[in-house]
Amino acid sequence: MKRLVVFTGAGISAESGIKTFRDSGGLWEEYKIEDVATPQAWAKNPALVQEFYNQRRKQALEAQPNAGHKAIAELQQHFDVYVITQNIDDLHERAGSKKVLHLHGEIKKARSSTYPNLIYTVDGWELKIGDKCEKGSQLRPHIVWFGEAVPEMDNAIELVQQEDIFIVAGTSLNVYPAANLLDYSPTEIPKYYVDPNPDLVYNFADIRVIKENAGKGLPDLAEKLIKEFAA
Numbered sequence: 001m002k003r004l005v006v007f008t009g010a011g012i013s014a015e016s017g018i019k020t021f022r023d024s025g026g027l028w029e030e031y032k033i034e035d036v037a038t039p040q041a042w043a044k045n046p047a048l049v050q051e052f053y054n055q056r057r058k059q060a061l062e063a064q065p066n067a068g069h070k071a072i073a074e075l076q077q078h079f080d081v082y083v084i085t086q087n088i089d090d091l092h093e094r095a096g097s098k099k100v101l102h103l104h105g106e107i108k109k110a111r112s113s114t115y116p117n118l119i120y121t122v123d124g125w126e127l128k129i130g131d132k133c134e135k136g137s138q139l140r141p142h143i144v145w146f147g148e149a150v151p152e153m154d155n156a157i158e159l160v161q162q163e164d165i166f167i168v169a170g171t172s173l174n175v176y177p178a179a180n181l182l183d184y185s186p187t188e189i190p191k192y193y194v195d196p197n198p199d200l201v202y203n204f205a206d207i208r209v210i211k212e213n214a215g216k217g218l219p220d221l222a223e224k225l226i227k228e229f230a231a
Contacts, residue, residue, distance in 0.1 A: 002164040002229055004079035006072050007181055009086045009171025011195060012214040016063040016091055038146050042113075046138070047129050053141040057107045058125040060089040068169065068194075068214030069095035071222040078230035079165070084156045086171060086178050088143055101159065103152050103178050109142035153177055160184045165225065168207075169194040170214045182207075194218055 010020035035041050036052040073096035075081050083092050083100045088107040092100045110127050112118040114137035131139045144150055156178075160166065166185045172195075173179040185191060191207040194217035198209045210217040 001080045003082065003162060004075060004165040004167065004225070005082045005084060005159050005163040006167045006169065007084045007171065008092070008169050008214070011170025012066070012068045013063070013087045013089055013091060014170070015066045015068060015213060015215045018059055018063050018089060033146060039148060042140060042145070049141070050127055050129055053107065053143065054126050056088070057122065060107050061125055063089065063091060065091045065095035066215045068218040069097070071218040073097045075222050075225070078226050082159050084159060084181070101152055101156055103144070103150055103156060105141070105143035107141065107143070110139040111142045113138045113140045150177055156181060157184050161186070164189055165229065166191045167194065167221065168192070169218055171195070192221055194221060
């Protein structure tokens with residue numbers, strides 16, 4: 001069974017109603033990124049950061065997987081599928097994907113602000129100032145903020161290096177280091193980029209572009225891949 005790796009970004013979640021900060025000129029639900037998504041923001045105003053992510057968590061819980069998420073999950077019947085996502089929601093998992101690596105953290109989880117290996121599932125959508133880990137430190141969103149290291153990056157690179165087919169969907173390839181993943185993909189394998197605005201990816205001569213939203217392009221691509229590689 002061929003190994004298929006799918007790398008997804010905010011575009012696929014946006015089709016389920018989850019907004020991204022790039023939708024409005026660097027604002028995320030009317031907030032500046034530096035005020036809610038950096039270590040400095042947490043140090044300056046943890047209550048604001050906590051409330052911002054509470055709203056993101058509530059939104060994610062209310063959202064539903066779309067046809068793009070479902071198409072990826074259905075590919076598991078024919079391929080050994082791994083999902084690498086920049087998204088912090090759990091829509092891939094709820095669509096049925098079994099192997100999902102979250103590069104930028106998970107909104108449904110919290111971790112100790114002092115002991116990063118202490119990670120917990122949030123019950124519901126609200127995390128409060130005063131909610132503490134077992135060692136007594138404040139819990140923060142289990143999110144990789146701008147300016148922080150990406151702990152799962154090495155694991156993602158290893159997956160990409162061992163793939164037989166690579167799909168990139170719903171990402172502008174502007175956020176680093178995640179955007180570098182294409183550089184690690186074997187040169188000889190089939191690669192596909194699904195995005196309605198694929199300008200940046202044309203720098204990669206060996207990638208096949210599908211100029212569609214994930215909800216339309218991924219189901220069509222899944223059907224093509226099954227016929228071509230799994231029949």
